[in-house]
Amino acid sequence: MTTTLPPPIKESGQREVFCGLTSIVWLHRRMPDAFFLVVGSRTCAHLIQSAAGVMIFAEPRFGTAILGERDLAGLADANDELDRLVAQLLARRPEIRTLFLVGSCPSEVIKLDLAKAAERLGAQHRGRVTVLNYSGSGIETTFTQGEDGALQALVPLMGAPETGTGASTGGGSGTGRAAEQLLIAGTLADAVEDRLVNLFARLGLDNVATLPPRRSTQLPRVGPGTKLLLAQPYLSGTARALIDRGAELIRAPYPLGVQGSRAWMAAAAAAFGIDPALVSAVLDPLVERGQRAMAPHRETLAGKRLFLMPDSQLEIPLARFLSQDCGMELVEVGTPYLDRQLMAAELEQLPPGTQLSEGQHVEKQLERVMAQRPDLVVCGLGLANPLEAQGIATKWSIELVFSPIHGIDQAADLAELFARPLRRRGALTFT
């Protein structure tokens, strides 16, 4: 139980985290018919390009409308300018169906109303493109919270389930059965999603929808009868919005690792009243195979001491996976913010005494790292080489949001991501 955990260290100070704009890097790949237009500064543009690391696309499906001095002088002008720029952009990219106006620190500070702008632009380009807005600003969001914002912006467009369809109109618990669906929220790699949907089908769950969808225009429906299963732990706002629409949140850990993924699927199955015997029949062979695949990595990781710096909000589920499945010892588990409701099923599986920390004062946290000398630190790219130079192995957290890591079948790959830096250190000698 969570009561076995000491109170988290709460800190504020310099935060070595990305802002929510960063999530555009994976969102635009998930929805190839959407464009993400940041309304911000040169810093925003530089951030996304630096976080993405490579510039392989001629014209990526994201860009920045860089505010100039004139835009700051008069908001009326800024709105005109934005309209002009969007018209230009849409003329150039006729394949775009959904345009996200993404708020940034400067746009929020000057109170540029992007909701109004989205409404106005939506009317101007009606029938061609849907215009939405959300905030990815650093003053409001960290890193993965940007996805939470983008998905929340989609929720109002999601239709209600068709009512009264289906045959089961009889009384009792069967009422509305036909409208029942499982809604998985949170971006997954396409291949991983296909696999998970396929496994749910084997459990007898055929009506599975995902948010975000692969095409921005093909949004799933939501309403009473929708059971919500979160694939990512950073969707507090989206979960709330979906619950407000009548969805029912399934309490589960996140699908990272063999045990977490099994529990995640089993929780969904239980919510639909599926016979646990069927769940065992389908999943247990996978669990057995997953553990076999993970065994060599477990050997590398077991007993090693792990420190997670706050960054992607995946820290708590990862810590649970690395201690539960891989036998690692947890030194400190940082998280940008702690959502106790969404983390409930994770927190109760952390080993007693696990030290959490919320927020960040990077200097003080690094002092703790140096004092504790963990074997592996999960951190952002800015900190990785300096820690390696101090003789501490690191895993960059951004790799975790780019790699297919969810589900029982990916558990070994996920373990390998953490085992690799340790194996590599062992493989190098210069004497």
Place this chain on the structure above:
Amino acid sequence: MELTLWTYEGPPHVGALRIADSMEGVHYVLHAPQGDTYADLLFTMIERQQRRPPVSYTTFQARDLGGDTAELVKRTIAEAVERFRPEALLVGESCTAELIQDQPGALAAGMDLGGIPMVNLELPAYSKKENWGAAETFYQLVRTLLKPQLPPPGTPKADPSRWRAEGRRPRVNLLGASRLGFRCRDDVREITGLLASHGVDVAVVAPLGARPADLMGIPTADANVCLYPEVAGPLCSWLERSFGMATVKTVPIGVGATVTFLQELHRTLGLELPAGLIPGDDGRCDSERHSQLPWYSRSVDSTYLTGKRVFIFGDASHAIAAARIASRELGFQVVGLGTYSRELAREVRAAAAELGLEALISDDYLAVEAAMAEAAPELVLGTQMERHSAKRLGVPCAVISAPLHVQDVPARYSPVMGFEGANVLFDSWVHPLMMGLEEHLIGMFRHDFEFVDGHRSHLGEGAPSAGSSGASGSSGVSLAEPPSTGAPATAGELCWSSEGEAELAKIPFFVRPKVRRNTEAFARERGIGAITDEVLYEAKAHYSR
């Protein structure tokens, strides 16, 4: 408002960060929201720095905005001073902080910093960019530190040859080398060695590797060498104005420019020109022998470089230098020259005019890519952005300028300045073209049984017709390539007669595809349907003109 997808330069505070990270003992307090710490990874990842850049971010959030962000600034400054004990403090703000107008510099000025020199950086984020920010920071920092030494107005100019009277070797400062600049680390070593071999010492290298106390020694030098005008230009002019210090302005990239640099250095310092720097009857200086480039370029193997169409884009100093080397020292034809450095646009325009070109001054990489495609080059010399564009167009590319990628910070010694730098440039520009020759070999033997299906060229199957062809001239068949991007002939409208095919088969294999293309273009232009041996010779004569 301006739409940007990828940018050449970051915001001006990233320029300030480059100065801080280049130096020792300097700390930068940056009033900035959460997320702006991304800039750290530029240094720790691209430059593989082993320490975090010396910067403390205030990391304000929305909930702080209602409260006292000024208090947050002061707390961050006090903590940074306490923790890092810097010898000089830079205080500034990023784009968002500029809007909330806390004026962190003024706040710092009101604090007891224990006597540490503090520089209030005001870098307008909505009108200026990274290189401007670097130059301004470098200038402001040096100005702050040298204020006590400022000679009173009317003081006669320092004599750059005073070293003679003082009975010592002449000495100069090397200014402008910075982190995230192109090959700065190795350029400094190369130029330091070059100066030593001419009896000139280096007083201060800055900002790279310097401490604030070192900067105080700048006026002890006889002259300044403005190695990187993008970063050191404004400082050098101020040192000229305020301290009367002479500036050596030639950027020593390429053999010719290195010789010119040495001549300017000797002239400036009142040093007698050594024999090696005096042009002989053939116009050559003996000093050029210190680089392999002149001989490599004259050697027969380089014949095939003649007239290669080269497109150049980068920061101003590297682009100008590349144009000079390409046109004069390698015998290339420069078909495009441009820069994203608006501050130095005039210089680039002048260099382009000399080559009969109009310079492209733009920070829109799509405009640069369009110009590149239009120019149909056989080699692109550019930044990481052009490397990506060139890859899409199937044209070989060498990177000559920032913005950098991790691969532009090589482990080995590889300057681009001085005589060794010229060697490095020869190799790195010519090797992608060698791959062009190899393309023909692979294309030629593709159908041989030794070639299994999986064997693919690194350029892919779709290399464009006007781009990657590597060989002409050295074969003795002088079919020059037309500069058009002519579409390949489609089967059906043109046919080769058996005599035509037979004649074509006699042409050396590595130019055969190009001859075929040119002949077909020639035939199509004239509405000739069947290509006979005669048509082939007519085409040959046409393109030889």
